[in-house]
Amino acid sequence: MRRGIAATALVAAMALAATACGGDDGGSGDKKSGGHLSGTVTYWDTSNDAEKGTYKELALGFEKKHPDVKVNYVNVPFGEALAKFKNAAGSGGSGAPDVLRTEVAWTQDLANIGYLAPLDGTPALADQSDYLPKALAGAKFKGKTYAVPQVIDTLGLFYNKKMLKDAGVQPPKDWTELKAAAKKIKEKTGKTGLYLRGDDAYWYLPFIYGEGGDLLDTGAKKVTIDDEPGIKAFAAARDLVTSKAAETDATDGWDNMQNAIKNGDVAMTINGPWAIEDTLAGKAFKDKSNLGVVPVPAGSKGQGAPQGGQNLTVYAGSKNLDASYAFAQYMSSPEVQAKTTEKLSLLPTRTSVYSNKTVAANPNVKFFKAAVDKAVERPWIPEGNSLFQAILVQFPGVLTGKTSPEKAANAVGDAYRKLLKGDWK
Amino acid sequence: MAVDTSPAMDPAAGAKGARGRGGRVHKPGTPPPRRIRNALARHWYAWAMVAPVVLVIGLIIGYPLVRGVYLSLTDANEANVERTIGINHIPATYKTVGLDNFRAILKDQVFWDRLSWTVTWTVSCVALTFAIGLGLAVLLNRRFAGRTLYRSLLILPWAVPAFVSVFAWRLLYNEKNGILNKVLHGGGIDAVPWLNDPTMAKVSVIAVNIWLGVPFMLVALLGGLQSIPGELYEAAEMDGASPWQRFRHITLPGLRSVSSTVILLSTIWTFNMFPVIFLLTRGGPGDSTEILVTYAYRLSFVNSPRDFAGASAWGVLILLILMLFAVIYRRSLRKQGEVW
Numbered sequence: 001m002r003r004g005i006a007a008t009a010l011v012a013a014m015a016l017a018a019t020a021c022g023g024d025d026g027g028s029g030d031k032k033s034g035g036h037l038s039g040t041v042t043y044w045d046t047s048n049d050a051e052k053g054t055y056k057e058l059a060l061g062f063e064k065k066h067p068d069v070k071v072n073y074v075n076v077p078f079g080e081a082l083a084k085f086k087n088a089a090g091s092g093g094s095g096a097p098d099v100l101r102t103e104v105a106w107t108q109d110l111a112n113i114g115y116l117a118p119l120d121g122t123p124a125l126a127d128q129s130d131y132l133p134k135a136l137a138g139a140k141f142k143g144k145t146y147a148v149p150q151v152i153d154t155l156g157l158f159y160n161k162k163m164l165k166d167a168g169v170q171p172p173k174d175w176t177e178l179k180a181a182a183k184k185i186k187e188k189t190g191k192t193g194l195y196l197r198g199d200d201a202y203w204y205l206p207f208i209y210g211e212g213g214d215l216l217d218t219g220a221k222k223v224t225i226d227d228e229p230g231i232k233a234f235a236a237a238r239d240l241v242t243s244k245a246a247e248t249d250a251t252d253g254w255d256n257m258q259n260a261i262k263n264g265d266v267a268m269t270i271n272g273p274w275a276i277e278d279t280l281a282g283k284a285f286k287d288k289s290n291l292g293v294v295p296v297p298a299g300s301k302g303q304g305a306p307q308g309g310q311n312l313t314v315y316a317g318s319k320n321l322d323a324s325y326a327f328a329q330y331m332s333s334p335e336v337q338a339k340t341t342e343k344l345s346l347l348p349t350r351t352s353v354y355s356n357k358t359v360a361a362n363p364n365v366k367f368f369k370a371a372v373d374k375a376v377e378r379p380w381i382p383e384g385n386s387l388f389q390a391i392l393v394q395f396p397g398v399l400t401g402k403t404s405p406e407k408a409a410n411a412v413g414d415a416y417r418k419l420l421k422g423d424w425k
Numbered sequence: 426m427a428v429d430t431s432p433a434m435d436p437a438a439g440a441k442g443a444r445g446r447g448g449r450v451h452k453p454g455t456p457p458p459r460r461i462r463n464a465l466a467r468h469w470y471a472w473a474m475v476a477p478v479v480l481v482i483g484l485i486i487g488y489p490l491v492r493g494v495y496l497s498l499t500d501a502n503e504a505n506v507e508r509t510i511g512i513n514h515i516p517a518t519y520k521t522v523g524l525d526n527f528r529a530i531l532k533d534q535v536f537w538d539r540l541s542w543t544v545t546w547t548v549s550c551v552a553l554t555f556a557i558g559l560g561l562a563v564l565l566n567r568r569f570a571g572r573t574l575y576r577s578l579l580i581l582p583w584a585v586p587a588f589v590s591v592f593a594w595r596l597l598y599n600e601k602n603g604i605l606n607k608v609l610h611g612g613g614i615d616a617v618p619w620l621n622d623p624t625m626a627k628v629s630v631i632a633v634n635i636w637l638g639v640p641f642m643l644v645a646l647l648g649g650l651q652s653i654p655g656e657l658y659e660a661a662e663m664d665g666a667s668p669w670q671r672f673r674h675i676t677l678p679g680l681r682s683v684s685s686t687v688i689l690l691s692t693i694w695t696f697n698m699f700p701v702i703f704l705l706t707r708g709g710p711g712d713s714t715e716i717l718v719t720y721a722y723r724l725s726f727v728n729s730p731r732d733f734a735g736a737s738a739w740g741v742l743i744l745l746i747l748m749l750f751a752v753i754y755r756r757s758l759r760k761q762g763e764v765w
Contacts, residue, residue: 255602
């Protein structure tokens, strides 16, 4: 009930458009030629708390190679970064970073609205052929490349080896096995089998891929989430929660999930390489080898997990494009990628890095590389990131048994048609 | 500059023309610049003082308002408005679509669902906040030991920034690790899904908003209570009026001018109470606690490309609803003989 906030909310509702469409006329005509780089590069990193120390150190390493360039490292929480970047970039450019770490699904969105500099032919993409084709596919939009792949990832099933052993079960290969395993875990240890995030739509994807479906068919411009597989996917996820094989939350899902697995309150979670470092910090994993990772359980049609990852993009309005290109190249260079793998078990996007000894020996990399090779590419369209919103509206209701899978799938399909407009069916 | 100063000039000319009796009849051939110049010369300091306010209001409220109304009649979004981002220049390609946005919104069930919850949320928050605020104000209006201490303690929620309070509440509400459930567990009660069940989430957001809103009501009503002359109560007591009768026939009418204002204000604030809902539940679980403004926010800031036209249309509708409410509310007050 504070007046300032109330007034802000009222004005904001009316004013959002006005502030967001101010143009920026400050061009960057002062491109310096020659190989010597100077100036400042502001880098917005979105890595999580367990990762950011390593990333900061690596980013500042750029200063050693180019003593006249100052790197301004800023850690922006992942959940806020996209909106924050859009606000800064759209309103004239002051305050926007030169280089942004973007989730793969943001790349096309930002390229579509003209905020990114195309990187083909710039030093940033000097050795394009070295990148994994899948990683590079997520960096392209309308025939141009707008990002340098930094890390690639997918989801896997994390499990507490000791708890599964105590319950006498093997890591489950599909959802039916998981249910059976969870039941035994409950009987033997009194703990819940799986923590399933209900507040993030990314966690719905393994279910729909497992049923042989997808959100959209971008080739035929058709919404497919409300077809049979999409409905079955909601039903499968719901079954896990209503049968008590899994627990979930509609808010604070990340924290609750990590607390649960770290403290040994649940035996399994579905998560990606970005969570390895954080999970290992928990008391249940004092012995690091206690953490096991297997592919996400399969559905009725087979196993499938989404391909994710992070890219490095250069802001089109950057005043220091040359240094920004060089910085993006450096942050995805073989030596930096090898270091992030060594310290954080993140997956490189360059084929050459996988032959590096420490990288090749890392069991998590071994596992996740195989998983990434099989992972399902997401629709690389500007609305890619918004697709999650509609699922998220339905997901908690489905998981707690309040919404029927059919109703949820239809609602998401309708929302997609509204979002995509045009000739989408 | 020119745009912003001219509205300030026009009313001046109009007011002068209406007031000055002799100036009523204008001769077409003789324009009034001399009179305006005279008026300006005489009252220049007034205009000089008003100018910054007019300028600032025009800039931060007038312009966005007009722009918002305009955008609500187009199909503008983040991808088709004009902008130059360094090396990229994108021309404007959006066009006017008339009332299409409004038609689409009013046909959409989402709008009516959000509106009905927004109304429920506003009415329950304002009614309960007012009732609790009034009760506490009456209690604190007596003389007793430690009154000042109680008063300052009750103002505390008002002193903490809203987002800090809301985050604190979010920690309390956490189903697995929150203090509320830990306390209930100690009492042998099962964990309550405060923010994870649609109904409980609605109750929870209302509770937090009441907690935030009571201090304002309390202060305003306490001020109102203190302006009611004590003799009225004494006289009523002499006549044998019961406490309830005194409350109904002296306190409530005496508070009317204060309470009608705070109810109007708090209705408008609660209707647009973005931070409580957004920070506590993000509109969830699902969209069960989403009010009109948080939905407009979702359209313009969460979905990509940002839908400026759609969000502006929602904004215009919200404004219209609130204006309609204010007009009806004023009418009903005037009927009761309230001059406001």
